[in-house]
Amino acid sequence: xxxxxxxxxxxxxxxxxxxxxxxxxxxxxxxxxxxxxxxxxxxxxxxxxxxxxxxxxxxxxxxxxxxxxxxxxxxxxxxxxxxxxxxxxxxxxxxxxxxxxxxxxxxxxxxxxxxxxxxxxxxxxxxxxxxxxxxxxxxxxxxxxxxxxxxxxxxxxxxxxxxxxxxxxxxxxxxxxxxxx
Amino acid sequence: xxxxxxxxxxxxxxxxxxxxxxxxxxxxxxxxxxxxxxxxxxxxxxxxxxxxxxxxxxxxxxxxxxxxxxxxxxxxxxxxxxxxxxxxxxxxxxxxxxxxxxxxxxxxxxxxxxxxxxxxxxxxxxxxxxxxxxxxxxxxxxxxxxxxxxxxxxxxxxxxxxxxxxxxxxxxxxxxxxxxx
Numbered sequence: 001x002x003x004x005x006x007x008x009x010x011x012x013x014x015x016x017x018x019x020x021x022x023x024x025x026x027x028x029x030x031x032x033x034x035x036x037x038x039x040x041x042x043x044x045x046x047x048x049x050x051x052x053x054x055x056x057x058x059x060x061x062x063x064x065x066x067x068x069x070x071x072x073x074x075x076x077x078x079x080x081x082x083x084x085x086x087x088x089x090x091x092x093x094x095x096x097x098x099x100x101x102x103x104x105x106x107x108x109x110x111x112x113x114x115x116x117x118x119x120x121x122x123x124x125x126x127x128x129x130x131x132x133x134x135x136x137x138x139x140x141x142x143x144x145x146x147x148x149x150x151x152x153x154x155x156x157x158x159x160x161x162x163x164x165x166x167x168x169x170x171x172x173x174x175x176x177x178x179x180x181x
Numbered sequence: 182x183x184x185x186x187x188x189x190x191x192x193x194x195x196x197x198x199x200x201x202x203x204x205x206x207x208x209x210x211x212x213x214x215x216x217x218x219x220x221x222x223x224x225x226x227x228x229x230x231x232x233x234x235x236x237x238x239x240x241x242x243x244x245x246x247x248x249x250x251x252x253x254x255x256x257x258x259x260x261x262x263x264x265x266x267x268x269x270x271x272x273x274x275x276x277x278x279x280x281x282x283x284x285x286x287x288x289x290x291x292x293x294x295x296x297x298x299x300x301x302x303x304x305x306x307x308x309x310x311x312x313x314x315x316x317x318x319x320x321x322x323x324x325x326x327x328x329x330x331x332x333x334x335x336x337x338x339x340x341x342x343x344x345x346x347x348x349x350x351x352x353x354x355x356x357x358x359x360x361x362x
Contacts, residue, residue: 002309002325002326086325088306088309093286095295095298095299097283097286097298098283099283101282101283101286101303102278102279102282102283105274105278105282114276117276117278117305118276118305118306119305120303120305121302121303121304121306121309122282122301122302122303122304123302123303123304123310124298124299124300124301125269125299125302127311128183128269128302128310128311128312129309129310129311130308130309130310130311130326130329131309144183144267145183145267145311148311
């Protein structure tokens with residue numbers, strides 16, 4: 001099987017990194033905490049005057065590279081490889097790609113290992129990538145092709161309104177998708 | 182239709198950039214000229230003692246960003262878009278990605294325009310990307326999936342031994358692939 005796995009908020013803790021940096025920079029500016037989020041895009045969740053402050057953080061040098069790991073994520077994708085599945089990390093860069101693209105490669109090398117560099121796919125349109133499954137936290141994934149993968153939601157508060165797709169966490173993934181054949 | 186187009190030596194003149202830099206740095210070291218090449222990888226064409234000198238050039242800061250355009254390439258992919266085809270640039274980064282990945286994005290933005298950033302796909306395995314055609318100079322394209330595209334060779338001296346695939350240049354592309362439906 002070919003299993004595609006999103007990077008941000010699935011393997012790398014984008015939200016965790018963002019909230020830590022926000023609290024450090026703007027301790028007096030309240031924002032909705034991660035577990036109360038109802039929208040996929042941070043900016044849609046926050047007061048509009050915070051928009052440029054949010055962007056400034058996430059496109060800044062070092063932000064992507066310094067993201068923590070989502071617990072048990074690495075172990076899960078290593079296990080998929082042990083089970084002889086093909087696993088690719090499938091991620092969409094920001095339009096402001098200055099630091100983001102090379103730091104995604106750096107993050108993968110540092111946290112997952114050098115051999116995973118060749119398993120990293122950068123694309124704005126994930127419907128073009130072939131696979132049996134795409135594990136992604138984004139509620140709806142659109143693009144110009146009819147994808148051949150089944151979208152499995154990586155469980156997050158902001159995608160719980162979607163009820164017609166399987167969802168998983170890194171604690172139960174091997175029960176949600178049948179990886180042993 | 183979805184048309185995938187390789188970047189190096191199809192849109193960007195990788196060989197031209199390399200030869201110019203080689204002659205500047207090593208004017209006394211003979212290498213096989215572009216039109217006499219018979220192998221896809223530069224290193225396989227040159228004396229083995231040049232290997233590290235070749236690598237040093239192609240992974241250096243600014244090399245990818247400064248590549249010239251292949252003549253008529255831009256006009257061809259713009260024309261494909263006018264004809265309402267989906268066009269994506271499909272390129273494999275070096276394992277040494279330090280400058281290469283962000284410079285590929287910079288090259289595309291500078292030479293093709295900002296909107297093409299979202300049409301850039303970085304992947305080591307092109308068989309995973311869906312499309313009707315893949316226009317690529319590499320003689321054989323392998324990976325872990327059975328691709329749904331037809332590989333059209335971008336004509337270069339080193340792929341002329343392949344006789345069972347269509348081949349094109351940016352002067353005859355619209356006669357080789359049927360883009361008007």
